[in-house]
Amino acid sequence: MKQLNRFLLFILLVLPAYGHAQDKLAPVDLKNHIWFKNSIIYNLEVGVFKDSDGDGRGDFQGLIEKLDYIRALGVDIIWLAPFQPSPGKDDGYDVADFYGVDEKLGTSGDFAEFVFQAQKRGIRVIIDLVINHTSDQHSWFQQARKSKDSKYRDWYIWSDKLPKDYNNGMVFPGVQKAVWDMDTLAGQYYYHRFYPFQPDLNFANPAVVEESQKIIGYWLGQGVSGFRLDAVPFIIEIPKTGSEKPKLDYKFLMDIRQFAQTRRADVVILGEANVVPEENQNYFGKNGEGMQMMFNFFANQYLFYALATGNIDPFKKAISETQIIPDASQWAHFLRNHDEVDLGRLSDKQRQEVYAKFGPDTSMQLYDRGIRRRLATMLGNNRKHMELAYSLLFSLPGTPVIRYGDELGMGDDLRLKERISVRTPMQWTAEKNAGFTTADTAFRPVIDFGDHGYKKINVEDQTRDSASLLNWTTALIKLRKSCPEIGLGTYRILDAGSAAVFAIQYEHEGKSLVVLHNFSDRPTQSRINIPGNKLLVDLIDEDDQKASDGKYSIKLDGYGYKWFRIK
Numbered sequence: 001m002k003q004l005n006r007f008l009l010f011i012l013l014v015l016p017a018y019g020h021a022q023d024k025l026a027p028v029d030l031k032n033h034i035w036f037k038n039s040i041i042y043n044l045e046v047g048v049f050k051d052s053d054g055d056g057r058g059d060f061q062g063l064i065e066k067l068d069y070i071r072a073l074g075v076d077i078i079w080l081a082p083f084q085p086s087p088g089k090d091d092g093y094d095v096a097d098f099y100g101v102d103e104k105l106g107t108s109g110d111f112a113e114f115v116f117q118a119q120k121r122g123i124r125v126i127i128d129l130v131i132n133h134t135s136d137q138h139s140w141f142q143q144a145r146k147s148k149d150s151k152y153r154d155w156y157i158w159s160d161k162l163p164k165d166y167n168n169g170m171v172f173p174g175v176q177k178a179v180w181d182m183d184t185l186a187g188q189y190y191y192h193r194f195y196p197f198q199p200d201l202n203f204a205n206p207a208v209v210e211e212s213q214k215i216i217g218y219w220l221g222q223g224v225s226g227f228r229l230d231a232v233p234f235i236i237e238i239p240k241t242g243s244e245k246p247k248l249d250y251k252f253l254m255d256i257r258q259f260a261q262t263r264r265a266d267v268v269i270l271g272e273a274n275v276v277p278e279e280n281q282n283y284f285g286k287n288g289e290g291m292q293m294m295f296n297f298f299a300n301q302y303l304f305y306a307l308a309t310g311n312i313d314p315f316k317k318a319i320s321e322t323q324i325i326p327d328a329s330q331w332a333h334f335l336r337n338h339d340e341v342d343l344g345r346l347s348d349k350q351r352q353e354v355y356a357k358f359g360p361d362t363s364m365q366l367y368d369r370g371i372r373r374r375l376a377t378m379l380g381n382n383r384k385h386m387e388l389a390y391s392l393l394f395s396l397p398g399t400p401v402i403r404y405g406d407e408l409g410m411g412d413d414l415r416l417k418e419r420i421s422v423r424t425p426m427q428w429t430a431e432k433n434a435g436f437t438t439a440d441t442a443f444r445p446v447i448d449f450g451d452h453g454y455k456k457i458n459v460e461d462q463t464r465d466s467a468s469l470l471n472w473t474t475a476l477i478k479l480r481k482s483c484p485e486i487g488l489g490t491y492r493i494l495d496a497g498s499a500a501v502f503a504i505q506y507e508h509e510g511k512s513l514v515v516l517h518n519f520s521d522r523p524t525q526s527r528i529n530i531p532g533n534k535l536l537v538d539l540i541d542e543d544d545q546k547a548s549d550g551k552y553s554i555k556l557d558g559y560g561y562k563w564f565r566i567k
């Protein structure tokens with residue numbers, strides 16, 4: 001009897017704790033979960049995609065209606081911008097409840113249905129995870145400011161005195177005045193890396209770390225496949241008043257990855273971290289045990305420099321400098337996203353050159369570092385230049401991410417403030433309000449002017465036109481999918497014998513691919529060396545290339561591009 005009691009006690013007390021510990025310590029199986037390496041990611045905001053109920057704002061039901069469109073494009077992963085309840089002062093990146101769905105966009109039931117319908121079409125869903133800060137309207141902050149005794153007080157970062165570096169490190173310079181502001185109710189200054197209505201959470205507090213895991217666990221439980229982790233360097237910084245360069249807690253990243261993977265083995269975390277190459281390993285983890293993917297912001301800035309000037313040397317260097325990452329890790333490449341094109345790492349001279357070409361008017365520039373325009377407007381609606389940019393994106397070493405509407409060549413509305421200029425409603429048809437809503441007024445104006453207005457640029461027309469950008473992009477995605485070498489293989493940048501040509505060769509499991517892009521608007525002759533005198537089979541045109549002594553002489557049009565499989 002005594003023994004039985006002891007046994008029962010063991011079951012009751014020890015096993016649950018053991019199970020919990022096991023949850024947290026389960027080893028991460030890195031090699032089996034690299035499914036995302038050849039995926040196509042499509043980024044969208046529910047509120048501007050498709051309105052189903054005529055209230056002027058997009059919603060989950062509308063998005064469900066358009067899933068077949070997204071699938072036909074060849075998309076594998078939808079990345080959803082924040083859709084949780086929010087005052088909307090930073091377009092949803094000011095979350096007021098991490099466990100809900102904004103009622104303006106639908107219900108939790110609609111969200112579940114959306115995930116199901118996406119999965120049914122073979123599309124996975126990843127969502128923005130915005131845990132660096134909350135909205136100041138979040139009940140945690142509201143309780144925290146009311147009393148020093150609140151359990152939430154220490155969930156945020158406070159200071160009695162105004163720190164001397166209170167106006168250092170603002171993420172939105174020109175718009176934001178400080179990173180410390182007085183909360184009159186709390187009687188203390190609080191820290192906010194972003195806008196004043198986005199107080200930073202205090203990740204030095206274990207309760208906050210635990211809560212962030214609950215959020216991850218919750219959404220994985222709702223069927224999402226992973227997260228785009230917002231503002232990573234700021235989550236892991238350990239703010240100290242008066243210190244210019246805060247320390248970073250990289251272990252946090254390994255911990256949340258491990259936590260997430262115990263809940264869903266094939267989870268993927270895609271980090272938003274604009275860092276220099278020397279930092280990459282800290283984020284990916286030495287053996288890939290950190291975030292699986294990171295946006296390659298570093299290369300992106302030099303890519304825009306190359307597109308603007310035709311000088312590709314800094315871009316080639318950036319691709320080389322970001323080449324060495326763990327086998328299980330992956331870059332995510334992109335052209336445009338929902339923010340400004342961030343050119344903060346270019347030299348002043350380089351940035352001015354990009355401004356001169358892509359954002360000459362100050363109304364096009366933002367935060368002293370970037371351009372708040374869409375790709376098509378920056379490239380002057382030049383189809384050849386757009387094709388060059390897209391063909392390059394889909395052939396860069398990593399997973400391509402596209403922004404809704406860029407497949408059509410949608411434009412921007414500079415009358416809208418800050419980054420909202422590139423977040424206008426999707427243009428579905430030439431009917432009123434672009435077929436986005438049946439309401440008389442969309443909650444955010446559709447673009448109805450100029451070359452990018454919905455009468456000229458919309459899904460319906462482009463679907464019918466075999467030569468449209470939409471159909472061209474769809475074909476390009478298909479091409480990328482037939483080239484697994486890109487996402488999985490090894491690569492080397494080739495000497496292309498022409499200053500404007502970027503040539504890259506991939507190899508994977510006996511397959512090999514070489515891709516060339518001419519950044520100049522003039523035709524050029526490129527010369528590459530590939531030993532073995534093999535035939536280069538042109539994957540787009542009938543322009544196969546034979547070698548003489550391992551040398552190939554390949555003619556490229558202005559802004560021309562070529563994809564060859566090496567036979």
Ligand code: NOJ
Pocket residue numbers: 090093094130194230231272338339
């Ligand atoms: C990065 C997001 O991309 C941006 O849109 C947002 O304003 C900030 N993080 C704050 O969450």
